[in-house]
Amino acid sequence: MNASRTGRRGADDGGVTGAGRGRAATKASPRSETRADSSSLTGTQGLTNARTRLVGQRTGPVADAIVVAVKVLRAVRRGSTALWRGASSVVTPLGWTVLLLVPIGLAGGRLLGWVELLTIGLAALVMIALAALFLIGRTAVDIDLVVPHERVSVGEPASGEVRVANPSRRRVLGVTVEIPVGDALVEVGLPGLRSGDAVAESFPVPTGRRGVVRIGPARTVRGDAVGLVRRELEWATVTELFVHPATIGIPSTSTGLIRDLEGSPTRDLAPDDLSFHALREYQPGDERRNIHWKSTAKAGAYMVRQFDASRRSHLVIALSLATSDFATDEEFELAVSAAGSLGARAIRDAREVSVVVSERTPDFAKRKTLAVRALSTITRNRLLDDLAVVERAESALVITDVARVARDRVAGISVAFLVVGSTTSLAEMRGAALQFPLGVEVVAIVCDPEAVPGLRRVADLTVLTIGYLDDLQKSLSRVAAS
Structure with a gap:
């Protein structure tokens, strides 16, 4: 009897206890989920940054010390890099050599007892200290670089001008201005300037060869007399001077072999x-x-x-840039001048003209690139600007390929001028002339300074040989008259 009561009481207590535990567990589960959610929101799990790459999800003094040490090292590295860049920009190679003599002379003279070595170290230290005094302060001047002309012909005199003004209230000592002019460097020494003074100094610009001469930027230079330190400050921007090829005036009656509406009619x-x-x-x-x-x-x-039939002529001037078509640089320069003279006269007469040059094949291409580059013919200056930068190349298309591509690219060709050098054979010139349709007048201009000027006709091809640029005018007049 007692045992049965005890069993039921135990069963009831166990049921109550189990139910209580179940309720307790049920009540605790929301808090546990909340803690789990909060830990997932504030933890570093899934985060990738500099800290997690260093210490992962670890916390504590050791992890914090590692992070602080890395921050300090980064700051030191940034500061040392900036210091090195600043020092290397003002200290010359000679300055670094003298600076190296300071610890060597002082330490070596002290340890070895060499008075001479110690004297060298002290002298180097004094030289570095005195040179550093020249870097104190700033150059309070305004510098302007002026180039009067943007374009000149090859051989014509050209010059630039540097203008320096002192807008500050104190006197400025002598200023040295360096101006890069092409591959050269022009150094202009200017006297001291009082407050409000200004001075201008001109300098020559070489124009012995066609091309684009980059002038500037002008920069002031401060440094010691020995050359241990050097501080440069750029002022003006870069200016470009186009050196055009030499050209000659060609009469209007010589530019087109097929006349336009204002000229003579054709035979058709x-x-x-x-x-x-x-x-x-x-x-x-x-x-x-x-x-x-x-x-x-x-x-x-x-x-x-x-x-x-009177139709408007469309001139095509094809200039070969292949090295194999010219024997010397003098021939190529004469060819560029001849092409520029023809194109400039056609543009002045408001004729329809296309000037094309050879395109280069890339160095590692598997096959030849059949293409030409059309130069700008909007104005005379634009055409001569493009001709100022053309250069010969071994991989450029020869004149036969240039004529073939020009035929497909330019429509309505009436006259074609092929400008080549002395190494181009007559067979190659005839092959280039055959690329054009029937009825197109083809004139080959052979530039050979060592040859006698001449005119000859081979089938439908007219061959002009010129030794000087002046020969072009006379030869074209003979072609037009014939």
């Missing part, structure tokens, strides 16, 4: 145009408005007007 006949040629009998298909009624009344049959 047309049923309707501006230049009257003759009368002929009416044929089926002729325009009735072309019937000449007075002649029809006299002849007793319909007579129509016949005209000479």
Whole structure:
């Protein structure tokens, strides 16, 4: 009896205890989920930054010390890098050598007892200290770089001007201005300037070779007399001076072998145009408005007007840049000048003109690049600007390939000028001329300073040989007259 009561009480207590534990567990589960959520929100799990790469998810004094040490090392490295850049920008190689003598002389003289070595170290220290005094302060001047002309022809004199003004209230000692001019360096020494003073100094610009001469930026230089330190400060921007190839004036009557509407008509006949040629009998298909009624009344049959075809000429000037087409640089310069003279005259006459040069094949290409580069013909200066920078290349297309590509690229060609050197054979020039359609007048201009000027015709090709640029005008006049 007692045992059964005890069992039921135990069972009841166990049930109550189990239910209480269940309720306790049930009540505790929301808090545990909250703690888990909060730890996942504030922990470093899944985060990748500099700290996690160093210490991971560890916390504590050791991890904090490692992070602080890395921060200090980074700051020291940034400061030392900035210090090294600043020092290397002002200390010359000679200055570094003298600076190296300071610890060697002082330490070596002290340890070895060499008075001479100790004296060298002290002298080097004094030289470095005195040189550092020249870096104190700033150059309170305004510098402007002026180039009067943007374009000149090769051989023409050209100059630039550097202007220095002192807008400050104190006197400025002598200033040295360095100006890069192409591959050279022009150094201009200017006297001291009082407050409000200004001075200008001109310098020559070499124009012996065509191209683009970069002038500037002008920079002031401060340093000691020995050359241990050097402080540079740039002021003006870079200015470009175009040195154009030499050109010659060509008469308007010599630029086109097929005349435009303002010139002579062609030999071709047309049923309707501006230049009257003759009368002929009416044929089926002729325009009735072309019937000449007075002649029809006299002849007793319909007579129509016949005209000479006059069309606007489209000139193509093809310049080869292949090294194999020219024997010397002098030939190539003459060819560039001839192409520029032809193009400039055509642009001045408002003719339709295209100037093309060879395109280069990349060094590691598997096959030849059949392409040409069209130069700007909007204005004379734009054309000469492009011609100022053309250069020969071994991988550039030869004249035959240039003519073939120009034929496909330029429509309505009436006259083609092929500008080559003395190494281009007659067979190659004829092959280039055959690339153009029938009816296109092809003129090959051979630039050979050692040859006698001449004119000859080979089938449908006219070959002009010039030794000087002045020969181009006379030769073209002969071609037009013939």
